[in-house]
Structure formats: structure tokens, C-alpha cells
Amino acid sequence: xxxxxxxxxxxxxxxxxxxxxxxxxxxxxxxxxxxxxxxxxxxxxxxxxxxxxxxxxxxxxxxxxxxxxxxxxxxxxxxxxxxxxxxxxxxxxxxxxxxxxxxxxxxxxxxxxxxxxxxxxxxxxxxxxxxxxxxxxxxxxxxxxxxxxxxxxxxxxxxxxxxxxxxxxxxxxxxxxxxxxxxxxxxxxxxxxxxxxxxxxxxxxxxxxxxxxxxxxxxxxxxxxxxxxxxxxxxxxxxxxxxxxxxxxxxxxxxxxxxxxxxxxxxxxxxxxxxxxxxxxxxxxxxxxx
Amino acid sequence: xxxxxxxxxxxxxxxxxxxxxxxxxxxxxxxxxxxxxxxxxxxxxxxxxxxxxxxxxxxxxxxxxxxxxxxxxxxxxxxxxxxxxxxxxxxxxxxxxxxxxxxxxxxxxxxxxxxxxxxxxxxxxxxxxxxxxxxxxxxxxxxxxxxxxxxxxxxxxxxxxxxxxxxxxxxxxxxxxxxxxxxxxxxxxxxxxxxxxxxxxxxxxxxxxxxxxxxxxxxxxxxxxxxxxxxxxxxxxxxxxxxxxxxxxxxxxxxxxxxxxxxxxxxxxxxxxxxxxxxx
Numbered sequence: 001x002x003x004x005x006x007x008x009x010x011x012x013x014x015x016x017x018x019x020x021x022x023x024x025x026x027x028x029x030x031x032x033x034x035x036x037x038x039x040x041x042x043x044x045x046x047x048x049x050x051x052x053x054x055x056x057x058x059x060x061x062x063x064x065x066x067x068x069x070x071x072x073x074x075x076x077x078x079x080x081x082x083x084x085x086x087x088x089x090x091x092x093x094x095x096x097x098x099x100x101x102x103x104x105x106x107x108x109x110x111x112x113x114x115x116x117x118x119x120x121x122x123x124x125x126x127x128x129x130x131x132x133x134x135x136x137x138x139x140x141x142x143x144x145x146x147x148x149x150x151x152x153x154x155x156x157x158x159x160x161x162x163x164x165x166x167x168x169x170x171x172x173x174x175x176x177x178x179x180x181x182x183x184x185x186x187x188x189x190x191x192x193x194x195x196x197x198x199x200x201x202x203x204x205x206x207x208x209x210x211x212x213x214x215x216x217x218x219x220x221x222x223x224x225x226x227x228x229x230x231x232x233x234x235x236x237x238x239x240x241x242x243x244x245x246x247x248x249x250x251x252x253x254x255x256x257x258x259x260x261x262x263x264x265x266x267x268x269x270x271x272x273x274x275x276x277x278x279x280x281x282x283x284x285x286x287x288x289x290x
Numbered sequence: 291x292x293x294x295x296x297x298x299x300x301x302x303x304x305x306x307x308x309x310x311x312x313x314x315x316x317x318x319x320x321x322x323x324x325x326x327x328x329x330x331x332x333x334x335x336x337x338x339x340x341x342x343x344x345x346x347x348x349x350x351x352x353x354x355x356x357x358x359x360x361x362x363x364x365x366x367x368x369x370x371x372x373x374x375x376x377x378x379x380x381x382x383x384x385x386x387x388x389x390x391x392x393x394x395x396x397x398x399x400x401x402x403x404x405x406x407x408x409x410x411x412x413x414x415x416x417x418x419x420x421x422x423x424x425x426x427x428x429x430x431x432x433x434x435x436x437x438x439x440x441x442x443x444x445x446x447x448x449x450x451x452x453x454x455x456x457x458x459x460x461x462x463x464x465x466x467x468x469x470x471x472x473x474x475x476x477x478x479x480x481x482x483x484x485x486x487x488x489x490x491x492x493x494x495x496x497x498x499x500x501x502x503x504x505x506x507x508x509x510x511x512x513x514x515x516x517x518x519x520x521x522x523x524x525x526x527x528x529x530x531x532x533x534x535x536x537x538x539x540x541x542x543x544x545x546x547x548x549x550x551x552x553x554x555x556x557x558x559x560x561x562x563x564x565x566x567x568x569x570x
Contacts, residue, residue, distance in 0.1 A: 034377055151397035152390040159377040159387070166346045166366040168391060214378045214423045 005239040013133050014125045014235045018249055021192040022231020024140045026205035026223040027147060028185045031178065033206045034158050039089060040077070040179075042199035043096030044186050047073040049195040050103035052120040057106050063135050063187060070183030073099050078176060123194030123246030125235060132191060139188040146181045150174055155216065192231075193246040204253040205230065208260045230256060299324045299362060299447055299478055300345055305354035307337070307344050313352060314340045317503050322480065324359075324446070327473040329490045330482045331513070332499030333523050338482035339369075341499065342449050345480065365440030367450040370432050375425045381435050382407055382420040388442035403442070410438045414468065430461030437468070448472065450481040454489055462488055486514065491536040498522050510536055 005011040032041050051069020055062050073095055080091035107117055119127065128136075147154070153169045164171050189198050209223035234249025241248065298321045306316040315337040322328065322345075330338045340349050344356065346366060365388070385407040386399045393400055411417040414434045419427060424435055433453055440448060453469070454462040466489065473479050483489040490496055496513040498506040500522030506513040514536050519527035526541035 034374070148397060149395050152387075152394060155379075156387050156390055158374070159379055159384075160368070160373050162372040163366060163368045165348060166343070166364075166368075167388070210378065215380065216378050216383065219378050 005236055010126050010128070011235070011239060013128045013130065014245060015232050017125060017128050017133055017136055017192050018231035018235040018245070019228045020137060020140050020231075021189045022201065022205070022234075022249065023224045023228035024143055025185055025189050025193075025198070025201040026209075026227025027220065028143065028182055029202035029227070030206040030209070030220050030223050031154055031158055032182065032202050033210065037182075038199065038203050040092050040096075041182065041186070041202040043092045044070060044073060044183055045190075045195045045198040047096035047099035048183065048186050048190065049120055050099040050101070050106075052190060053103035053106050053117055056117065056120075057110060063139070066187045066190065067184060069099065070187055071180055074176070074179040074183050078172075078179065119194070120190055121195050122244060123190070123192055123197065125192045125245040128191060136188050136191070139184050143181050143184050143188070146177060150177060154178060193249065197246050197250045200250045200253065201227065201231075204250070204257050208253075208257050211260050211264055226253070226256060297323060298357075299326075299359050301355075301357045302344065303355050303357075305344065305356055306352040307340050307349045308352060309340075309349055311350075313502065314349070315344075315499070315502055315504075316353070318344075318354070320497065320504065320507060322447075322478060324478055325473070325476060326478050326480075326495060327469070327493055328480045328495045328497060329493040330480065330497045330499065331484075331486060331490045331522075332505075334484075336499040336522065337502065338499060339451055341497070342451055342480060342482050345447065345449055362447055363443055363445045365443050365445030365448045367433070367436045367440045367448070367453060369451045369455060370429065370436065373424075373436075379424055380421050381416060381424055381427070381431075381438075382411065384424055384435050385411055385438040385442055388439040406442050407438065410441045413441075414438055428457075428461075430457045430465065433457060433461075433465060434468075437465075441472075445477060447478045447480070450479070452483060453481055454483060454485055459488070466492065486519075486538040487536075490514070491538070500524075514538055 005015070029041070032038060048066050048070045051066040051073075052062060054060075054069070055065025076095045077088075077091045080086050080095065081088040086094075118124070153164070153174045156167065156169055157164045157171055157174055161171070185202075186198055189201060193201055205227040206219070206223040208226055209219045212222055213219050230253045231249055234252040235245045237252060238245040238248035243251075300322040302318050302320050305318040306313050307318070308314040318341065330341055332338050343349055343366075344351070345358070346364060347356065347358075382404075386403055389399070389403045389406065392403055408417060408420065411420055414437060416431055416434050416438070419431060419435075424432060427435065437450070437453075440450075448469075450469070453465050457465065462485075469479050469481070481489075481493075491510050491514060494509060496506070496508070496510055497504055498513045498518050505521055506515070506518045514529055516527050516529050519529070519538060523540070528539045528541050530537040530539070
């Protein structure tokens, strides 16, 4: 009974994809939450939906079309954000919503809400083919290589953005490459989680890891581990509860978040009680000595 | 920035600087020789940080020439307010960021860089804090951590933006002592400061900024003059000298006619007392 999901090829592919996507979204998400870019992650997912819809409609390769659309959105956001009158958050809001609206407009022109569009919105992990899996794995390897090579400048910029240039880091170049890696992550996660749930997978594992450690390398490893394990567990559990796999992945991550938060509150209360006890004992000792 | 091969470490000639087309400083002429210890003073918004960062080639330059001697290694210590304190990073990890260019394509740091960072932390007296998260430190310890990040590069020119801002009087003294020691070891130091009495008056050379330009450049006795300071700060200033000490005080605004015989100020100093042992 417990091993039943492993007997089916589509479930095996789904679990592998969810593990990989869970790990990579968490890895990129570490920099997203520490740089307070959760909004761009959410916006890019919606923006890339537009690219996915256009690709489906004109019969263009989904991965290529969505990636190009995402890269173009990132380029426009960076250009607009450099104008002092606009600002980063407004640029993200305008461009990603407009790109999303293009997708909706294309759907309304087509006058049909096809399965492909639904897959892009809510994810369709159980429909992943071997070819999809290879492409997703290829994209994840590419993203991992980018993070590996840009690790030091990314850490520097994330910690002390204003000073990084003084230390010889090309901030614009590193930020542009990171934005492209973020867009690629969203594309890779689209089929697994869908537009509506990607932001949660980017944010929850790193936030949980942040609550557990004060060391950056440990935070990164814990976040990737939580992302990968909850990705796998979400798909596995979805088999038994008969709920959408993408939603189950996010719900498992949310449960881990709630448990960690509760544990943290319990620990701080314990610490507070211990401190109060120590204070009472010290007071008692003082009064005895007096 | 272009490079020069003469006795000056840095030279700015007729330079105008600013951001996004807005000029912050103009007609800046100055030369910094190796081994100097210089303070940049002026009110908030006078362009102290802009001038400091111009030595890194950062703000936009609209006029003039800026030259730096070849192979000059520059260390920069920002105001600590620019940092993201939520970032989970230890003192040693911050120090090692200074040598990020060594093995730049690898995420981990080599043994030599780690050893260099430990040496610098020891030199600055914060080696025992190496594994502590930086946000858990005091202002002075944080300042020293960022100084360590700059020093792991073994800089020829050290630029510090408000190094004594927000620290207590003891820490200020320690930081100044460390900067003097670095300067004695051959490092050229340029810093900005708001503190005219506790910091600027003790430096050998000051550059006073105001009215979007350099108002005075020279020893404190030449720069800390009432006329210069009034132009810089836009209000009458009183300068008092007692032996080797110089004190600058803003002249309080009084009701018209309150001091017909000149600006108010002390006629003499009353020494209240002095702490410390008397057996020396």
C-alpha cells in the first residue's frame, strides 16, 4: 500500500521532478527572501504564464517560449526600475501584470480554456513525460551552475549591496544573470506547481531554514533539503489524499513552516521561563544571604 | 579613473561629481600623497561620501580628471547603516568577503584566505568574535569587522565613511588609535567625519566641504577657522584653542541685541577635573 505510488511510471517521474524543482526553487529562493524579492518571484510567475499561453497558442516550444518571455520581462523590469520616477516594485507590478494580461487576452481570443492553460495555472505534474523531465533537469543543472559560479558576488551583494561595486563586483551584471536564473527557475517549476503556487515554493523553505540557523551556508543547505524533501513528500501524499500534487507540495511546506514556527515559539517560551526561574532563584539566594 | 606614476597616490583636478545628472560637488582639486591621514568634514549633504567614493571611481564624473597611482589597492569601509542586518553571516565570513576575488568562481574560501582573515581579526582584537553573527555585536565591534573586510585586501589606500558614528567615546578612541597604527604602518587613510572636536581636530590634514565644493584643505589650524566653518555649516561658529586642543562650537542664536559687544562665548576654560591615577 505504502509503496503503491512507486509502481507507476508517471508517479516516479512526478516525484523526481518535484524533488528537483523543490530543491532548486528553494536554492534560488534563499537569495530571493534575503534580498526581499519575493514580489518579483510572484510577478515573474504570472508574467511567464503569458509566455506559456502564447507558446501553446502558436505551437512554439513551451520551455523556450516561456524562458524567452521571462528573460524579456526581466530585461524590461531592470530598464524601468533604473528610472528613479518608477522604482523597482512599481516596475515589477506594471510589467508582470501586463505580461499576464497578454496571456489572458490570448485565452479570451481563443475562446477556450484548454488543458494546457490550466496546466500552466495550476501545474500538471502527473502529466510530465520523460522528455519534460530531461529538459527540467537540464535547466536545473544550468541554474545550479550559475549559483555555483556567482556564489561569492551574490552573497556579497545580498549582504551589502551598496558597497559591492567598491569591491570590484559588477552588480548590474550579477543581478541580471540572477534574474535570468530566477526566470529559468519559474519556467522549470511551472509544470510542477503552476503559476499560482510557485511563489510559495520560492519563499517557504528558505524562511523555515532562516528560522533554524544564523549561518548562511547552513541556511542554504537546510532550505534546499526542505524544498527537495517537501517536493517529494507532497507528490507522494497527494496519491493517498487524492488532491492536486502542486497544492499538496505547498501545503506540506506550509505545515513544515507552521511546525517550525510553533517549535520556535515553544523554545523561546522555555528560554523565558528558564530565565525567570533563574532570576527567582537568584532573588531567593540574595534574600537568604541578607 | 586613469592611472598616474608620480608621487601622488590620487589626484583630482577640476572634478565635478554627482548622481543621475545632479552635480553634488564641483571644482574639486586635491592631491593625496602616500602615507597621509586625511579627514573630510562638512555638514550632512555636503558631499563627504561622494568625495570619498570618487576615490573608488564611483559617482558620475561630469568634468575634470581623476587619476590614481598604478596598482593601488583600495579598501573601503562604509557606514554600517548600509548593511542588511537580517543577513545570517558571521564576523569571519564578513572579513573573508574582502578577498572574494581570490578563487572567485568557487563558493568556498581557501585556507590562505581564512588564515589571513583570522590574522586581521586578531590584529583588530576581535578574533574571539569570529563565529558570532555580526548583528549580535556592538557598533564598535561591527565597525571593526568591516575594517577587517577592507584590511584582508592589504590596501594601500583605506577609505572610511564615518568610522566613529554611533560609537561610544572609548570605542571612538580605540578606532582612531587603530587607524593611526595602520597609518604608521604605511596605509594612506581617508575618512569622513561629523565629529569636529573628537576626531577631525586630531587629524593632520582636513578637507572642509560646503557650498558644493572644497572650502579649505590643510592642517586643522588652517581649516577649523570660524569663516570656513560658517560658510560650510551656514551659521556662526566659535573656535576655541587650548594648548594642542581645538574645540568648535556653534554660536547659539540669540535674540537681536542680546550681545551688542560681539558673539557670545567663554572668556576662559574651567577644567572641572581629570580622571585617572595621579602617580605618574
